[in-house]
Amino acid sequence: MAATTTARPTTPATTSTSTPAWSRWANDHRKWLFAAPAMIFVAVLIIFPVAWTGYLSLTDAEGSVRAESEFIGFANYAEVLQDTDRFWPAVMRTVVFTGGVLLVEVVLGMAIALLLWRPFKGEKWVRVAILMPLVATPVAVGMMWRLIFDPNIGLANTMLGWVGIPPQPWLAGEKTALATTMFIDIWQWTPMVVLILLAGLTSLSDEPQEAALIDGATAWQRFRHITLPLLMPTVVVAILLRGIDALKTFDILYATKGKGGGSFHEVETLNVYAYGLSFDYNDYGVSSTVLIIFFLIIIGSMWALTSRRKDAA
């Protein structure tokens, strides 16, 4: 404290001699010093792994990353981009999964948020109930739905049986598995969209709505021309957050269908594919290549969405 200078009256004190050199150095570089922890964090946990993955993608590393590997340029990229057996179908599934769940989650989330917008009796209980899926662990959720959707002993088919509908294969079906996992994702993550949109809705001013009411606008007109445009920035945030998450979905897919996204790779998205390449095949070079391409796809879609957000704002 300021006392440093006055506490030692015997020393003919000036600030420069009483403070040690390292302290003065620290003071001169304080903007770096305070930013350092965050910068080191980013460097160690983000930049280094990405750069290392980028490097691995240019080598033929396999078996062990410590084993000798050769630098092979972009050969992995050529191989992966020509792979119509696993890679491109995985890209397609990633796009279908993300696009599908996003569309349903935003539309459904908007509908629920609008319902919860105005105060009503028992509001708190309804909100808590709706948010329940959000706090459950995705792996546990996957296991739970796997049991419900079991073709032979699952609850879903038992209930269908009550109304006379024949049992469905659900997760076990080659063609129905992806749609079923999308349903699970929608079940779990729509509440998050509701939460974000509800926050946006409550911050909206009532005045434009009242003005429109006086002018005789219908409920749909008020939603279409007032609520939605005003809420647009929030909607974009919801799409952005949920979209990135949906692209990276792994836990639900792995918990319900296991390695390789099932025996026919029914739910193998890019993330599941890359995991299999490194953890099952120990093919680190190719796996890194897929991850780098995936990374670029995520960055690209994020960029597209944020530029859209600026337009909306």
Next chain:
Amino acid sequence: MAGATTGTETDVLRQSVIGTSLAVAAAVGLSACGGGGEDSAGSKTVRVTLANHVWTENIKKALPEFEKESGLKVELTQLGEDQLSDQYNVKLNAGTSELDVMMYRPLQEGKQFAKNGYLADLTEKVKSNQEWDWSDFQPGPVQATTYEEKVVGVPLITEQEVLYYRKDLLEKAGYTNPPKTLDELKEMAAKIQAANPGVAGFVARTGKSPAVTQFSSFLYSFGGDWVDESGKAAVSTPEAKEAYAFYGGLIKDHGPANVSTDMGWPEAMAIFTQGKAAFYTEANSLYKNATDPAKSKVSDTVGFAAFPEGPAGSKPYSIPSWALGVNEASENQDNAWKFIEWATSKAQTLENQKAGVPGGRTSVAADPEATATYPKDLVEANAAMAQNSVGHDRPEVVKVAEAREIVGQPIVDAITGKDAAASADAANEAFQKFLDDENK
């Protein structure tokens, strides 16, 4: 603006704040180092990583005895099969010294680990103790834990494929004996299924990769194998095609309705133990799941029989499913060995065998006390199969996981009613390419 004095005071204040925060940061850093420093003195602690298995549960109960005898402390990590593989992949890739003893699957990861230099050479150690007696271990399992003439692991658990069946359902259908041949199996499965709605005639693993090992006995009994004598891919031979069609057809026609193609043993076992299937082919080491009343609704009606005969006879696999190895990078290899020596001793192997987990020791296998608690028909089945078994249950390659997916494809194609023969041709081509790649 403020006067000169105030300016200096703020500067001083600011500097001492920075100084204090740096000192705090340094202190935190130092104390963190202090915490980490204890490891170097930890050579009395052996870090053991084990899989979730009945064996592990048994050995855990005996651990205090070992700790008392040896004066060592055992730090145990226990994981499911998949998590175990992932842990090894990450940690061994990083060259960790944090693992000392590793429970691993010789036929799954063994070659890969040995090739990568993850497993310490135990050749000297296994031969050093006459009383422990390395020569007591069965030759098949020993071969699987030996890499380039170096011993890299000690076989822990051995298993064969047997037929699990429901005595009550067979009796009801008028059968007095379990099927002797695969054709009889099919016929009986069909008859029982027709007479008992909601009960499948047959169930087995259906997942592309998990099914491979249990399909292997079918393949061998039809006269096929994964590769031929010259090391070429052999999954499209007429024998192999017949085997694929038979296994897939059995599940498609007589398996559970809407059968999933993702089933490993937990799912298939669940169907059998819920009383939803009459026959089930599976590893005998898992029999406790079917006979334990806490886990199985059919504990009092389950029977066991030798693997049925195919055109080439009854040729089930007989393999060491798990072994113990030492991490090459471990700084505590001698103590790690002490643990292995104890865990695979005659006494512990006998204890485990009595509790239902067969080990790899000849002397224990011959000891009537070891199988006294087993179901009688299981003992007979095991004995009957000892003669003509095959020593591997999956392709013997380095990248086993990838190979299993290739040779497993025709299984799931056959189950889902696709052209299994065409699928076997495609699989053979892919498998040959895989072999060429690996032998490059």
